Amino acid sequence: MQPPSPPSAITLLSSFLFLLSLLWSFFLFFQWRQRCHHHHHHKLLPPGSMGWPYLGETLKLYTQSPNTFFSTRQKRYGIIFKTHILGCPSVMISRPEAARAVLVSQAHLFKPTYPPSKEIMIGPEALFFHQGDYHSMLKKLVQSTFLPSTIRGSVSEIEQIVLKFLPTWDNTTINTLEQMKRFAFEVAMLSAFGGGWDIDKERIKHLYQCLEKGYNSMPFNLPGTPFHSAMKARTLLNETLIRVIQNRRESNGEDQGGGLLGVLLRHKDDNLNHLTDSQVADNIIGVIFAAHDTTASVLTWILKYLHDHGHLLDAVTKEQEGIGREILEGKRGLTWEDTRRMPLTSRVIQETLRTSSIVSFTFREAVEEVELEGYIIPKGWKVLPLFRTIHHSPDFFPHPQKFDPSRFEVPPRPNTYMPFGNGVHSCPGSELAKLEILVLLHHLTPTYRWKVVGDDEGIQYCPFPVPKRGLPISVTARINKTKL
Ligand code: HEM
Incomplete structure (x- = not known):
């Protein structure tokens, strides 16, 4: 047996470097802990754990479902707790009054914040990313497009879209989420551009699909990655839209056409300046x-809940049949007033x-140091009102896991x-979202029945939570319309 050879200079050097990096990591760790815990030693940060240095609790958020992540911490620390996710110190809140403070009464102290990659992808001048005058000017324009008094004129166009889609589902197996995305996209295009415009819808749709694939991928802008393809699609989409915008500006004088595009193009500020193309x-x-x-994710859930609760499907069907036989017979179209008579x-x-x-x-994100619920939130920290946790609290919604529409017979607290x-x-689009869902259910429930294919219970994030695999269903005709 050979005696062990003496350690070489390289081995010594690498051990030394390893030790050094270990010490350095400890140093950084303690410094970071110090900052988290004692930065505001005279005032209290909310309870909670900041997890590992740099990584924080991000891995936990991604390995558990977000719901489990929130609920375990809420049970341990209460209605306000700190954590560290996606590289940011964050505070999560699930007390309705605290959420209101962040979103309403002290909204000026909390600005919206998105990862830079998302901002580039959607477009930095979109209203989501702004506060103050620019945001409120745009918000008024967008809101005016989606007010009940404006969208009531779109009922028959939305109905036409529904009537185009439904027969294509007859006697086939469909992926509910995919189909609902196609439907909601058509309605979104209608509200963005107005009806009757000769725009290259298929091209815009295709570019959007590329954009979406990259939107939820890792933001590495290297050739071959989905993010890179999405960025290319974003450039092409921009070029296509700028062409549509310029055509409308040139050909329509004062009119500028319908939809949100028309509203945005007609807008002039006090100095008579228009919005720029971008x-x-x-x-x-x-x-x-x-x-x-x-909207597509919500529609997918509705089909799942109605499928799982046959008595509700029967009751909804009855309500829709009661709205008007002539509509189902195709003798007249659905009206805005009809959609106001669908309480169940x-x-x-x-x-x-x-x-x-x-x-x-x-x-x-806190724009300055803010006091909330007796705790200090340092400037730059993220604040997350947890809508889902509030919606699932037994204090506000008894038996929260139960699907029970009758709980809304009295307004929630x-x-x-x-x-x-x-x-x-x-959301400025809440009324439009509800309207398109009502129109679809009006024609779907009296005419079709659906069965979930497979027994995959569970949730998948794409990026919104939806039933597993997008809820594949087989659709069959319920009654023969000609026999009505
Ligand atoms: C059921 C479907 C929908 C749900 C659940 C939903 C939900 C939301 C929520 C929660 C917000 C607020 C986000 C925040 O505070 O950070 C929001 C904002 C927004 N939503 Fe919706 N939305 C839906 C449909 C729509 C539709 C159909 C439109 C367009 C017609 C729309 C346009 C917008 C816009 C432009 C904002 C940003 C508003 C702003 O930053 O001032 N949404 N939505």
């Missing part, structure tokens, strides 16, 4: 983005929004129900 394009892209995945169906939508809470939380957010950045 301000218009970023906001059109942003609104289509905000409008279709959200509306409660099913409300309960679906609560149970599925597809926008589980939102992000804000103020600030406990926020599927569309709250305050300055709340």
Whole structure:
């Protein structure tokens, strides 16, 4: 047996370097802990754990489901706790009054914040990313496009889209989420551009799909990555939209056409300046983005809940049949007034929004040191109102796991129900979303039945929570319309 050889200079050097890096890591770790715990030693940070240096609790957030992540911490620390996710010290809150403070009464102290990659992808001039005058000017324009008094004129166009889609599902197996995305995209395009415009819809749709694939991927802008393809699609989408914008500006004089695009193009500020082409394009892209995945995910959940609760499906069907036989016979179209006479169906939508809470939380950032619930939130920390946790609290919604639309026969306690957010950045599209769901259910429930294919219970994030595999269903005709 050979005697062990003496350690070489290289081995010694690498051991030394290893020790040094270990010491350095300890030093950084303690410094970081110090900063987290004692930065505001005279005032209290919320309770909670900041996890590992740099990584924080990000891995835990991604390895558990977000719901488990929130609920275990809420049980351990209470309705406000600190954590460290996605590289940022963060505070999560699940007390309705605290969420209201962040989103409404002290909204000026909390600005919206998104990862830079998302901002580039949607367009930096879109309203989501702004506060103050620019945001409120745009918000008024977007809101005016989606007010009930404006969208009531779109009922028959939305109905036409529904009637185009439904027969293609007959006697086939469909992926609910995919189909609902296609449907909600058509409605979003209608609201963005107005009806009757000769725009290259297929091209815009294709570019959007590329954009979406990269939107939720790792933001590495290297050739071959989905992020890179998405960035290329974003450039092409921008070029296409700028062409549409310029055509409308040139050919239409004062009119400028319908939809959000028309509203944005007609706007002039006090000095009679118009919005720039890129301000218009970023906001059109942003609104289509905000409008279709959200609505499609909610529609997918509705089909799942109605499938699982046969008595509710029967009751909704009855309500829809009661709206008017002539509509189902194709003798007249659905009207805005008809859609106001669907109380049970509306409660099913409300309960679906609560149970599925597809926008589980939102992000804000403290613009200065703020006191909240007796704790200090340092400047630059992220603050996350947890909508889902509030929606699933037994204090506000007894037996929260139960799908029970009747709970909305009385209005929920103020600030406990926020599927569309709250305050300055709340959703301007809530009425449109509800309207398109009502129109679809009006034609779907009396005419078709569906069965979930496979027994995959569970949730998948794409990026909103949706039933596993997008809920494959087989659809069959319920009655033969000609025999009505
Ligand atoms: C069921 C479907 C929908 C849900 C659940 C939903 C939910 C939300 C929520 C929670 C917010 C607030 C986010 C925050 O505070 O950070 C929001 C904002 C927004 N939503 Fe929706 N939304 C839906 C459909 C739509 C539709 C159909 C449109 C467009 C017509 C739309 C356009 C927007 C826009 C533009 C914002 C940003 C508002 C701002 O920053 O001021 N959404 N949405």
